[in-house]
Amino acid sequence: MKLTSIQFLVVGVFVLMLPFCATAQEEVLSKSEAIALTLENNYNIAVAGNTVEIAENNADLLNSNYLPSIFGLAGANYSVQDQQTDRDDGQSFELNDARSESYNASLNLEYTLFDGLGRLYNYKSLKENYNLSKLEARETIENTVLQLFSVYYEVARLTENVEILEQTLEISRNRVKRAGYQFDYGQNTKLEVLNAEVDVTNDSINLMNTRQLLQNTKRDLNVVLARNLQAGFAVDTNVTFIPKIQLESYIDLAQENNVRILQSESAITLSEYDIQSSKARFLPTVGLSGSYGWNESISPASAFFGGSTRQTTGWQGGLSLRWNLFDGGTSITQFKNAKIAKDNQELLKQQIELEVERDIANALGNYENLVDVFEIQEQNVITNKNNFERSKERFNLGQITSIEFRQAQINLINAQTNKNLAKYEAKFAELQLLQQIGQLLNIEF
Structure with a gap:
């Protein structure tokens, strides 16, 4: 069935008013609120936080081998034996079901007084691993914030594009x-009416598709925020750029703040600790041990002695020294490999520094280019607005055709949507630059 002009008008009104019914109650989700929700709820960040907590536990004194080991021991033995003893005088002695019992319990302490400083560097290595895990968590947070x-x-x-298309539809509806x-x-032909109706249809479809895409993207954002997919919200469409002078000051400190460079420095520190730990294998280990124990033994009678019960209690202490003078070359090999591993880490750092320098230059170039765009x-929007307003006046006066008016309208739509795209691309490029220079988490949104 062919739609009349009035029906097209009703469709246009319905499509135009639909978003106001759906979004009237939606609150604006500010950028700072979005970051707070992400830091609180995002699953990747939660996993990274747990990893940091594990590293922190590992770097605790309780995991350092600096504290003594205290443990208890207890045991019991019971035996039943038949004994026969032949004496030199020709007599023999037999004892059947001879029972022997022994019981013991002790509290023991073991402590390493010196191990060639291996334990010291292992503890420092655990501390540095904790620092490295925080840097890795920071990298995860930065990537998640960018996402x-x-x-x-x-x-x-898309929100701004919807507003543009709503205004476009309103203009086309008035044109119908x-x-x-x-x-x-009798001032124009039916063709003018049909052209206007076609434009309303096209504008309505474009608006409906953009609204659907907007809803899909909002669900994508709710996934990043790790909350109910159906949660409704609006967003802040205002964008401000960091002053150029401030950006330049950040770039000057990029080598000190870039997370990849900091990670490479941490890896070199860990390699140095590995070298020191391997050196400790060439030195002696001195240990201290002590115990307080109780022992009881019950012995049966024999050919020469009667049965007895014996109990002992007391302290015992000892000092031990172990020095591996040669272990088949394992320690030497480990020491050599640790030095090579450190050399590799230093080479990797040089490679990372070069890559970061390139990435910063590329990010800065992209950002400046997109700001210019x-x-x-x-x-271009200003120019096309002026062109559209003049075309609208001339169209109302009958000086241009509806096709020419529609072209001016399309040019304005394209200019406005392209401006929106350029604005957010430039701002996102700025965030990518801030990540490269290590300042993404230090700015206010």
Whole structure:
């Protein structure tokens, strides 16, 4: 069934008013609130936090081997034997079911007084592993924040595009109404009405598709926030850029703050501790031991002695020294490999520094280029707005055709959506630059 002009008008009104019914109660999710929710709920960040907690537990004094080992021992032995003893005088002595019993219990202490400083460097290595795990968690947080704003800014872009398409649909709807009146009074042909109706249909479909894409992207953002997928919200579409002078000061400190460089430095420190730990294998180990024990033994009678019960209690202490003068070359091999591993880490650091320098240069170039594109697109919107307003006046005066008016309208739509895209691409490029120079988590959003 062919739709009339009035029906097209009703469809346009319905499509235009639908978002106001759906989003009227939605609160704005600010950037800072989005970050807070992500840090609190995001699963990747939670896993990274647990990993840091494990590393912190490992770096505790309780896991350092600096504390003594205290343990208890207890035991019992019971035996039943038949004994026969032949004496020199020709007599023999037999004892059947001779029972022997012994019981013991002790509290023992063992402590390593000196192990060639191996324990010291192992403890330092655990501390450095904790520091490295915090750097890895920071990298996870940075990547997650970038993921967050990649989706957040896409929601913002689509939100602004929806507003543009709603305004476009309103203009096209009014055009259908005007063309209908003009046709009724014989001022134009049915073709003008049909063209206006086609444009309303196309604008309605574009708006519906963009709204659906917006809803899908909002669900993507809720996944990053790790909350109910159906949670409704609006986003902040305001964008401000960091002053150039401030960015330059950040870039000057990039080598000190980039997380990849810091991780490589931590890996070199761990390699140094491994070398020191391997050196400790060439030195002696001195240990201290002590115990307090109780022993009881019950012996049966024999050919020469009667049965007896014996109990002993007391302290016992000892000092031990162990020095591996030669272990088949294992310690020497381990020491050599530890030095090679450190050399590898230093080479990797040089490679990472070169890559980071390149990444910063690329990120800065992309950011500056996209900011320039955004400024050009802003001017392009102004130009197309002026062109559209003039075309609208001339169309109302009958000086241009509906096709020419529609082209001016499409040009304005493209200019506005391209400006939105350029704005959020430039801002996201700025965040990527901030990550490379190690400042992403130090700025206010």
